[in-house]
Amino acid sequence: MKHLLSAADLSRDEALQILDTAKQLSVATEQGVGKLPPLRGRTVVNLFYEDSTRTRISFEAAAKRLSADVINFSAVGSSISKGESLKDTALTLEAMGAHAVVIRHNSSGAPHRLANAGWISGGVVNAGDGTHEHPTQALLDAYTLRDHLRGGEGDLTGLNVTIVGDVLHSRVARSNILLLNTLGAKVRLVAPPTLLPYGVEDWDCEVSYDLDSSLDGSDAVMMLRVQRERMNAAYFPTSHEYSNRYGLNVTRMNRLSQNAVIMHPGPMNRGMEISADVADSNRSVIVEQVANGVSVRMAVLYLMLGGSESLK
Amino acid sequence: MTSYVIKDVSILDGKPTDILIRDGVIAEVGSGLKGDEVIDGTGCIALPGLVDLHTHLREPGREDAETILSGSRAAAKGGFTAVHAMANTDPVADTAGVVEQVWRLGKEAGLVDVRPVGAVTMGLEGTALAELGAMADSAAKVRVFSDDGKCVHDALLMRRALEYVKAFDGVVAQHAQEPRLTQGAQMNEGVLSGKLGLAGWPAVAEEAIIARDVLLAHHVGSRLHICHLSTAGSVEIIRWAKSRGINVTAEVTPHHLYFTDDVVESYDPIYKVNPPLRTAADVAAVRAGLADGTINIVATDHAPHPSEDKDCEWTAAAFGMTGLESALSVVYETMVVTGLLNWAGVADRMSVQPAQIGRVSDQGQPIAAGAPANLVIFDPRASELVEARKTVSASRNTPYAGRTLPGKVVATFYRGTPTVRNGELNV
Numbered sequence: 001m002k003h004l005l006s007a008a009d010l011s012r013d014e015a016l017q018i019l020d021t022a023k024q025l026s027v028a029t030e031q032g033v034g035k036l037p038p039l040r041g042r043t044v045v046n047l048f049y050e051d052s053t054r055t056r057i058s059f060e061a062a063a064k065r066l067s068a069d070v071i072n073f074s075a076v077g078s079s080i081s082k083g084e085s086l087k088d089t090a091l092t093l094e095a096m097g098a099h100a101v102v103i104r105h106n107s108s109g110a111p112h113r114l115a116n117a118g119w120i121s122g123g124v125v126n127a128g129d130g131t132h133e134h135p136t137q138a139l140l141d142a143y144t145l146r147d148h149l150r151g152g153e154g155d156l157t158g159l160n161v162t163i164v165g166d167v168l169h170s171r172v173a174r175s176n177i178l179l180l181n182t183l184g185a186k187v188r189l190v191a192p193p194t195l196l197p198y199g200v201e202d203w204d205c206e207v208s209y210d211l212d213s214s215l216d217g218s219d220a221v222m223m224l225r226v227q228r229e230r231m232n233a234a235y236f237p238t239s240h241e242y243s244n245r246y247g248l249n250v251t252r253m254n255r256l257s258q259n260a261v262i263m264h265p266g267p268m269n270r271g272m273e274i275s276a277d278v279a280d281s282n283r284s285v286i287v288e289q290v291a292n293g294v295s296v297r298m299a300v301l302y303l304m305l306g307g308s309e310s311l312k
Numbered sequence: 313m314t315s316y317v318i319k320d321v322s323i324l325d326g327k328p329t330d331i332l333i334r335d336g337v338i339a340e341v342g343s344g345l346k347g348d349e350v351i352d353g354t355g356c357i358a359l360p361g362l363v364d365l366h367t368h369l370r371e372p373g374r375e376d377a378e379t380i381l382s383g384s385r386a387a388a389k390g391g392f393t394a395v396h397a398m399a400n401t402d403p404v405a406d407t408a409g410v411v412e413q414v415w416r417l418g419k420e421a422g423l424v425d426v427r428p429v430g431a432v433t434m435g436l437e438g439t440a441l442a443e444l445g446a447m448a449d450s451a452a453k454v455r456v457f458s459d460d461g462k463c464v465h466d467a468l469l470m471r472r473a474l475e476y477v478k479a480f481d482g483v484v485a486q487h488a489q490e491p492r493l494t495q496g497a498q499m500n501e502g503v504l505s506g507k508l509g510l511a512g513w514p515a516v517a518e519e520a521i522i523a524r525d526v527l528l529a530h531h532v533g534s535r536l537h538i539c540h541l542s543t544a545g546s547v548e549i550i551r552w553a554k555s556r557g558i559n560v561t562a563e564v565t566p567h568h569l570y571f572t573d574d575v576v577e578s579y580d581p582i583y584k585v586n587p588p589l590r591t592a593a594d595v596a597a598v599r600a601g602l603a604d605g606t607i608n609i610v611a612t613d614h615a616p617h618p619s620e621d622k623d624c625e626w627t628a629a630a631f632g633m634t635g636l637e638s639a640l641s642v643v644y645e646t647m648v649v650t651g652l653l654n655w656a657g658v659a660d661r662m663s664v665q666p667a668q669i670g671r672v673s674d675q676g677q678p679i680a681a682g683a684p685a686n687l688v689i690f691d692p693r694a695s696e697l698v699e700a701r702k703t704v705s706a707s708r709n710t711p712y713a714g715r716t717l718p719g720k721v722v723a724t725f726y727r728g729t730p731t732v733r734n735g736e737l738n739v
Binding site for chain 1: 507579
C-alpha cells in the first residue's frame with residue numbers, strides 16, 4: 001500500500017489485513033509493552049488544514065506508539081495561514097524527509113493531488129478531504145462493527161448498516177459505503193432528499209427518506225453530524241424539524257434489535273441528530289470508535305511504512 | 313508587397329488548385345499561378361481565416377497570464393485572423409476608454425483583428441448597464457457585449473440590455489449560469505460529482521437562463537447569443553427557439569466537443585472549466601447540434617491562467633483552459649473525422665458565422681478573387697503531440713497536453729501577410 005486515498009483503494013483482502021493487523025497491535029498495546037519499534041527512524045507528518053482534534057490526536061498517538069517521529073503541521077501558527085500553497089508546503093515536507101504525510105484538507109481531492117502531482121515521494125494518508133472521503137474512519141467503523149457483531153474476525157457479510165443524516169456533505173458516509181460493500185455488508189442511507197447527493201440512486205446502497213421504517217433489521221445505525229448552518233441554506237426548515245424526523249432518540253433506539261449498535265463519527269450535536277440519552281446509552285459504541293481509531297491508524301501506518309518488518 | 317502562391321491546395325472540399333495572394337487580397341484562384349514565394353499546399357485544406365467570438369486576452373490587468381500580443385500570436389498559430397477579446401479584464405472593458413485601449417494594442421500587435429467585447433454591466437457587477445452606446449461609437453466599434461464569467465442574471469437588466477443594443481445592431485452574449493444554483497460549484501452535477509465530493513454545477517442552471525433569455529429576446533425582438541453552451545438540454549432549447557423564429561445564436565467550445573467529465577476523477581485542475589465538462593450524452597448532443605446548425609459556431613473560450621492557479625488543489629484552482637492553438641485540430645477530430653461536418657461546415661462554424669455574429673467585416677469571406685486574404689492552410693495528414701511548454705500562449709494550461717491531436721496549421725495569412733509559415737510563427 002503506497003497511499004490510502006480512498007476506501008475504494010482497498011480490496012477485501014487488504015481491508016481485512018488492516019483490520020487483523022489493527023487487532024494484533026491493539027492486543028500488543030493492551031499487554032502494556034509500551035512503544036512498539038517498527039517505525040523507528042521514520043517521519044510521519046500530520047498536515048492538517050482543518051481543525052480536527054480527534055483525528056489528529058489519533059494519528060499522532062498511532063505514529064508515536066509505533067516509534068515514528070511525528071511532525072504536526074497545522075493551519076494555525078504555520079505558513080499555511082500566511083497563504084503558502086499546498087505545493088510549497090509539500091515541497092517543504094519532502095525536503096524535511098517525510099516518509100508519510102497524513103493530510104486533512106477542506107478541498108475534496110487534495111490528498112490525490114498531494115500523492116499524484118509529483119511534489120512528494122512519501123506515502124499519503126487521507127485523513128478527510130472536503131466532502132469526499134475519510135477512509136481511516138471507515139476502517140475504524142468496520143473494526144468496531146466486526147468486534148461487536150462478528151467476534152472480531154472475518155468480514156461483515158450479512159450485516160445491515162443504516163447511515164443517517166447529511167450524506168451529501170459527509171466524507172464519512174462515502175468511505176463507509178465503499179468499505180462496507182467491500183466487506184459484504186448492506187448499506188441503507190436515510191436522509192431528507194436535500195441531504196442526499198445527486199445521483200445517489202446509482203450508488204451501491206438502499207435509500208430511504210424515512211428513519212422510522214428503516215430501523216427494523218438494522219444491525220448498526222450510524223448517525224452523521226448535521227451542521228446547524230445547513231438550515232440557512234434551505235436543506236431543512238429548522239433544527240427542531242430535523243431532529244424530529246431524523247434524530248435518534250430513546251423511542252427510536254428501543255425499536256432496534258437487541259444487538260444493534262449505535263455509532264457516530266463525532267463530533268456530536270447532542271440534541272440534534274442524536275439525543276444525549278442515546279449517545280450515553282449502553283448501545284452506543286461511540287467511545288470505542290475513538291479507541292479503535294488509534295489501532296486502525298497504527299495498522300495503516302505500519303503496513304504503509306514498515307510492512308516488511310516483523311511486529312514482534 | 314510580396315506575393316504568395318499556395319500550390320495544389322484544396323479550398324474546403326474542392327479539388328486541388330492554386331491561390332495567389334497579392335496586396336492583401338486574394339488576386340486569383342486557378343491552376344498554374346505564379347508568385348514571389350511559393351507555399352506547397354499538397355494534401356492541405358484552405359479555409360477562410362478563423363474568427364473566435366470568445367477569447368480571454370487578459371490585458372489589461374493580468375499580463376502574467378496573457379497579453380494582447382501573446383494572445384494574438386497564439387491565435388495566429390491556431391489559424392485565427394480575428395478574435396473577440398472578452399471584457400473581464402482589470403479594469404473591466406466597460407468604457408470607451410478601455411475598449412479603445414484593447415483595440416489599439418491589437419492593432420499594434422497586428423497579427424489578428426482584435427475586436428473588443430464590451431461589458432454589459434458596469435464592473436460586471438450585474439446592477440447597472442455600462443455605457444454600451446459609447447463603446448459602440450468608439451474607435452473599437454464594439455458590437456458584442458458580454459459579462460462573460462458572470463451571468464446577467466437580473467431578468468430586467470437582461471431585457472433592457474437586449475433592447476438597448478438594437479440601436480447599434482449589437483448583440484448580448486450571455487454566460488448562462490443561474491448563480492444561486494451554482495454557488496461553490498466545481499464540476500458537472502452528476503453521479504461523479506457525488507462520488508468525488510465536489511459541489512455540482514447542474515445542467516438546469518444553464519438551461520433555465522437560456523430558456524428565460526430566448527423568451528426575452530423573442531418578446532423584445534432582439535438578437536441574443538449564448539456563450540459556451542454545454543448541455544443536451546440547452547441544445548434542445550435553442551432548437552425549439554429557432555423553430556419559433558427567435559433570433560438566437562449559440563456557441564460551443566472545442567473542449568466541450570472533446571472531453572467528458574470523467575477526466576475530473578484525476579482531481580487535476582487542468583480540467584477545471586466553467587461551464588464544466590459534461591457527460592458523454594451532452595458531448596454527443598452538442599456535436600449533433602453543431603452539425604445540424606442548431607449551434608452556430610465554435611468559440612474557444614481561450615482562458616489562460618498562470619501555472620500557480622492550476623498547480624494546486626482542485627477547489628483552489630482557477631476555471632479555464634487555453635484553446636486557440638488547438639481549436640482547429642480538436643474540431644477536425646471531433647467533427648470532421650467523425651463525419652459530422654465537411655470542411656465547408658468547419659469554415660461556416662469557425663469563420664463565416666462568427667464573423668457575421670460579431671459584425672466583423674473583411675473576415676469570414678469565401679476564398680475567391682477579390683476577397684481579403686485572411687486564410688488558414690491546414691494539413692489534415694499531420695498530427696502532433698501537444699506539449700504545454702511549447703505553447704505560444706503565455707500560459708500553459710492546455711488540457712490536451714500529453715495527447716496527440718490530428719492535423720496541423722501549416723500557414724495563416726492575415727490581410728495578405730503570412731503570420732504562420734511551415735507550421736511556425738512567422739513573426
